[in-house]
Amino acid sequence: MVQTFDPKSDYKVVGTRPIRHDGLDKVTGRAIYGGDVKLPGLIWAEVLRSPHAHARIKSIDTSEAEKAPGVFAVATNADFPEPRSGEIDTGEDVVNFERDTKNILAKDKVLYKGHAVAAVAAIDRNTALEATKLIKVEYEPLPPVRNVDEAMADNATILLEDLVGDHLGEDVPHTNIARQFRHEFGDLDRGFAEADLVIEKTFTLQMVHQGYIEPHNATAIWDESGHVTAWSSTQGMFAVRDQTAGMLRIPESQVTVHPVEIGGGFGGKTKVYLAPVAAILSKKSNGRPVKMIMDRNAVFEASGPAPGGKIIVKMGVTNDGKITACASDLMYEAGAFPGSAVGAGAICIYGCYNIPNSRIDGFDIVVNKPKSAAYRAPGSPQAAFAIEQVVDEICDQKGWDKIQFRLDNASQEGTRRGDGVMFGKIGLIETLEATRDSDHWKSPLEPSTNGKLRGRGIASGYWMNGGNKSTVDLMLQDDGTVVMNEGSADIGGTRASIAMQAAEVLGLPAEDVHPFIPSTDSIGFTATTGGSRTTYATGYAAWEAANKLIAEMSNRAAVLWGIDASGVEFDAGKFSSSADPELSISFKDLAARIGDTGGPLSSTASVNLAAAGAGYAVNICDLEIDPETGKTDVIRYTAVQDVGKAVHPSYVEGQIQGGAAQGLGWALNEEYFISDDGSMANHTFLDYRMPTSLDLPMIECILVEVANPLHPFGVRGVGEVPLAPPLPAAANAVKDAIGKRMLDLPIKPGRILEALAE
Amino acid sequence: MDLPERVHVRTTINGQAQEFLVPPYMSLLDTIREIAGLTGTKEGCLDGNCGACTVDIDGRIVDSCLVLGAEVDGQSITTVEGLATKDGLHPLQQAFLEEAALQCGICTPGFLVASKGLLDNEPNPTEGRIRHWLAGNLCRCTGYDKIVRAVQKVAASS
Numbered sequence: 001m002v003q004t005f006d007p008k009s010d011y012k013v014v015g016t017r018p019i020r021h022d023g024l025d026k027v028t029g030r031a032i033y034g035g036d037v038k039l040p041g042l043i044w045a046e047v048l049r050s051p052h053a054h055a056r057i058k059s060i061d062t063s064e065a066e067k068a069p070g071v072f073a074v075a076t077n078a079d080f081p082e083p084r085s086g087e088i089d090t091g092e093d094v095v096n097f098e099r100d101t102k103n104i105l106a107k108d109k110v111l112y113k114g115h116a117v118a119a120v121a122a123i124d125r126n127t128a129l130e131a132t133k134l135i136k137v138e139y140e141p142l143p144p145v146r147n148v149d150e151a152m153a154d155n156a157t158i159l160l161e162d163l164v165g166d167h168l169g170e171d172v173p174h175t176n177i178a179r180q181f182r183h184e185f186g187d188l189d190r191g192f193a194e195a196d197l198v199i200e201k202t203f204t205l206q207m208v209h210q211g212y213i214e215p216h217n218a219t220a221i222w223d224e225s226g227h228v229t230a231w232s233s234t235q236g237m238f239a240v241r242d243q244t245a246g247m248l249r250i251p252e253s254q255v256t257v258h259p260v261e262i263g264g265g266f267g268g269k270t271k272v273y274l275a276p277v278a279a280i281l282s283k284k285s286n287g288r289p290v291k292m293i294m295d296r297n298a299v300f301e302a303s304g305p306a307p308g309g310k311i312i313v314k315m316g317v318t319n320d321g322k323i324t325a326c327a328s329d330l331m332y333e334a335g336a337f338p339g340s341a342v343g344a345g346a347i348c349i350y351g352c353y354n355i356p357n358s359r360i361d362g363f364d365i366v367v368n369k370p371k372s373a374a375y376r377a378p379g380s381p382q383a384a385f386a387i388e389q390v391v392d393e394i395c396d397q398k399g400w401d402k403i404q405f406r407l408d409n410a411s412q413e414g415t416r417r418g419d420g421v422m423f424g425k426i427g428l429i430e431t432l433e434a435t436r437d438s439d440h441w442k443s444p445l446e447p448s449t450n451g452k453l454r455g456r457g458i459a460s461g462y463w464m465n466g467g468n469k470s471t472v473d474l475m476l477q478d479d480g481t482v483v484m485n486e487g488s489a490d491i492g493g494t495r496a497s498i499a500m501q502a503a504e505v506l507g508l509p510a511e512d513v514h515p516f517i518p519s520t521d522s523i524g525f526t527a528t529t530g531g532s533r534t535t536y537a538t539g540y541a542a543w544e545a546a547n548k549l550i551a552e553m554s555n556r557a558a559v560l561w562g563i564d565a566s567g568v569e570f571d572a573g574k575f576s577s578s579a580d581p582e583l584s585i586s587f588k589d590l591a592a593r594i595g596d597t598g599g600p601l602s603s604t605a606s607v608n609l610a611a612a613g614a615g616y617a618v619n620i621c622d623l624e625i626d627p628e629t630g631k632t633d634v635i636r637y638t639a640v641q642d643v644g645k646a647v648h649p650s651y652v653e654g655q656i657q658g659g660a661a662q663g664l665g666w667a668l669n670e671e672y673f674i675s676d677d678g679s680m681a682n683h684t685f686l687d688y689r690m691p692t693s694l695d696l697p698m699i700e701c702i703l704v705e706v707a708n709p710l711h712p713f714g715v716r717g718v719g720e721v722p723l724a725p726p727l728p729a730a731a732n733a734v735k736d737a738i739g740k741r742m743l744d745l746p747i748k749p750g751r752i753l754e755a756l757a758e
Numbered sequence: 759m760d761l762p763e764r765v766h767v768r769t770t771i772n773g774q775a776q777e778f779l780v781p782p783y784m785s786l787l788d789t790i791r792e793i794a795g796l797t798g799t800k801e802g803c804l805d806g807n808c809g810a811c812t813v814d815i816d817g818r819i820v821d822s823c824l825v826l827g828a829e830v831d832g833q834s835i836t837t838v839e840g841l842a843t844k845d846g847l848h849p850l851q852q853a854f855l856e857e858a859a860l861q862c863g864i865c866t867p868g869f870l871v872a873s874k875g876l877l878d879n880e881p882n883p884t885e886g887r888i889r890h891w892l893a894g895n896l897c898r899c900t901g902y903d904k905i906v907r908a909v910q911k912v913a914a915s916s
Contacts (some may be wrong), residue, residue: 019855
């Protein structure tokens with residue numbers, strides 16, 4: 001039974017903007033990130049990576065490297081124990097350790113340029129790097145499969161000979177299509193027959209990277225007792241624990257992961273690349289701690305970017321502005337191994353619309369590129385780029401108001417999502433209305449006076465948000481403050497947002513709840529920070545733990561006063577007797593009496609939330625294009641989002657602004673530019689062009705608060721949906737500016753110049 | 759194994775005289791982090807494109823991954839650890855906290871050092887000037903909005 005709430009809107013702590021608890025360490029350089037870990041006897045490891053996008057490994061000779069001065073050990077895939085085969089549900093994630101071990105150290109074949117082949121541990125980083133050059137690898141190069149069209153061609157080169165594809169339930173060998181699935185409702189043919197206008201467009205997208213500034217890193221010790229201790233920049237220390245244990249085939253209890261600060265992740269730091277390798281090297285180096293930091297080229301070439309691919313959307317509407325049918329094909333690049341975000345993309349593509357007759361086909365396709373990983377609302381931005389442009393095109397052709405059309409066809413409570421799930425309480429309509437009533441939408445776009453071409457675009461986006469498992473422990477201190485241990489990696493302010501929820505219940509200021517993230521051995525299981533789940537689910541656990549603490553403290557007040565605990569009330573930081581107004585004690589004073597009323601007090605709460613409140617966002621983008629150079633400048637941007645309840649509005653705005661910036665980069669510049677040989681040509685920050693401060697205006701935020709009934713304070717996850725609308729908002733603005741619809745990402749200057757020349 | 763050649767360097771870091779023997783290939787970034795033990799200066803790309811390793815050398819804002827440790831003999835370096843004094847945080851550090859100008863925090867040391875370099879020379883920069891100056895520092899979390907506002911706040915109060 002799912003508990004529901006009728007949250008109020010005004011709070012003492014929730015909704016305020018205190019200075020975050022971990023802020024001081026981060027502005028002084030004191031905070032310890034993964035790269036900052038130092039241990040006695042520390043040695044370094046570097047990785048030898050494939051120069052080929054696709055090749056068979058004929059032999060690996062590590063003997064020269066092993067003999068090199070300063071080298072402790074060399075590791076290859078042969079050092080992994082025989083992996084468990086097939087897909088394994090770890091309770092947190094479905095993993096395939098056979099493929100994961102092959103991904104972090106290649107076996108038999110290399111499947112993308114940069115694929116790790118061997119690793120060397122040595123006395124320092126430079127010695128390790130030099131020693132990797134002494135390893136001799138003999139390759140038999142194979143033709144690279146560079147995109148979904150090449151992968152699906154009749155005579156395609158096959159990446160994974162042992163892959164049996166699941167094509168609509170049928171086992172298909174010798175294929176690069178790992179999975180084809182379908183969601184279908186209503187009568188598609190009848191729906192299109194009822195339509196007065198049918199628009200079909202095909203979109204292409206390139207892989208993009210999350211672009212976190214901190215490279216992947218790990219430090220590990222595999223000691224003589226068989227215990228692995230690791231430090232790694234990650235969104236989920238339990239995921240590092242479970243994946244490391246799984247790949248090394250040791251019990252999870254034999255792995256301890258210490259959290260370190262994480263320098264950005266956006267979904268990309270949910271997969272493990274280094275910790276098991278560092279552990280193997282440590283064991284081979286007599287238990288020395290081994291530290292690894294990926295260089296930036298490797299982060300681009302060999303971590304987990306977001307899928308590119310191809311999307312076809314066909315939508316039908318009647319003359320009175322109702323969608324009758326929609327059919328979509330989503331072909332996503334999984335990278336070298338199956339498992340793209342196409343499943344989530346399919347869930348999201350119709351998230352903003354009530355469509356009576358629909359079909360979605362999803363294709364998960366392997367190509368010779370790094371294995372894709374999550375990137376902020378994984379799969380949804382690509383889907384939004386496609387469907388929101390089709391909607392925009394329909395409105396353009398019919399001359400309809402773009403917000404009114406969306407309102408007329410909006411998803412609301414009870415609407416069936418494209419995969420069949422019924423929506424609970426959602427705030428799309430409120431978000432669209434807030435956009436319509438915004439200063440930005442009501443201010444007409446001023447014509448340009450400098451010869452540039454101006455346009456305005458609007459687009460919406462959806463992300464379902466996640467729940468899952470979280471644990472929070474609270475420990476009452478004698479001075480009336482509370483220490484809070486929680487298991488969620490803090491990727492951008494969640495210590496504060498979780499502590500604030502505990503503080504709200506406890507009647508304390510945010511500063512009096514001290515949040516800590518202890519090791520995997522010191523807190524109950526908590527799922528990875530991802531799916532926009534942390535402030536929602538770990539915050540829920542904090543609320544529950546705080547209520548338990550208050551109940552225990554009420555018992556102590558009852559002991560103090562010799563009354564029954566049922567007669568103790570707690571309000572506004574004070575415990576009092578409902579029968580005797582003379583009996584009253586503050587939280588702080590009672591905390592000082594805990595010792596003589598029964599001893600120290602702590603509470604714990606673990607939750608496993610099956611559902612979450614969905615997130616919706618609508619963005620308005622004004623931009624201008626230089627017709628001489630094709631360069632696009634965003635000149636005004638407004639992001640409107642239903643956030644449920646903003647626990648710390650500054651950090652909610654931060655999520656929205658950061659998502660808008662990433663989305664504009666994805667829309668206008670960012671791409672894995674793949675050369676003929678299958679390699680990424682632009683694997684530095686110089687050539688992989690992420691937005692700088694000079695490329696962006698201020699991002700205006702409008703927070704809509706439609707309380708989520710599944711959370712005591714009405715919280716919805718806010719971190720991911722901000723990335724869905726910017727791609728189509730920018731594309732629709734470009735169409736408005738130049739009169740041409742841009743179907744291929746990124747909408748870079750060259751493409752704009754080509755479109756203008758047509 | 760034979761010990762590699764080392765270069766003798768005398769420098770000042772955050773006001774403290776320091777003396778090192780550094781390998782000739784070692785970057786200033788690694789010298790600061792691994793030899794001086796100041797890990798507030800961050801590694802992001804090692805090719806001068808992200809600004810996470812920004813330090814101040816004699817009043818110049820520099821990507822420390824592009825400078826060799828052996829090159830800074832006789833020069834004076836300021837890192838993020840040198841911004842606060844015994845009297846408290848630098849106004850930029852305080853403003854970054856108050857304006858929520860950081861999320862993950864990995865780029866923050868570089869932004870703070872770079873922003874100080876701007877305000878030390880131009881106390882009242884325009885928004886455009888701030889954006890231009892900070893364009894060598896990448897932030898992937900914030901969209902720059904709150905960083906620019908934090909710098910503006912300090913500029914306005916100077």
